[in-house]
Amino acid sequence: MAITWVIEQMQCVPQQDGETDVVITAAWRCNGEQVDGENTYTGTVYGSCGFTYTGGDFTPYDQLTQDQVLGWCWNSGVDKDATQLAVEQQIQQQIAPTVQTLPLPWAA
Numbered sequence: 001m002a003i004t005w006v007i008e009q010m011q012c013v014p015q016q017d018g019e020t021d022v023v024i025t026a027a028w029r030c031n032g033e034q035v036d037g038e039n040t041y042t043g044t045v046y047g048s049c050g051f052t053y054t055g056g057d058f059t060p061y062d063q064l065t066q067d068q069v070l071g072w073c074w075n076s077g078v079d080k081d082a083t084q085l086a087v088e089q090q091i092q093q094q095i096a097p098t099v100q101t102l103p104l105p106w107a108a
Helices: 066-075 080-095
Strands: 002-016 019-036 039-050
Touching: 002 066, 002 080, 019 066, 019 080, 039 080
Parallel strands: none
Antiparallel strands: 002 019, 019 039
16 A cells, blocks of 8 residues: 655745744645555545744745655644554545445435
């Protein structure tokens, strides 16, 4: 199973504490894919994480890397292992469903 993390969007304040384009929110997505013969199963979890710049080390916006921002997310409370497990469970549910959605008994 392949698991990938991506930062999809970041929100910034134009100026803060003498710095420009300070990231305050990052929207992230964790994707999973498993190929089984001709079948491809996928799962995804999406979320966002907020940050507060308190001075000190600062990386200019145009020098940020996705890995750096993902690290901020994981250090700010996004549970990497639990998120990846949720994606894996979505995929396993597609492969071997334990829950069914049945038609409503009163629907024709």
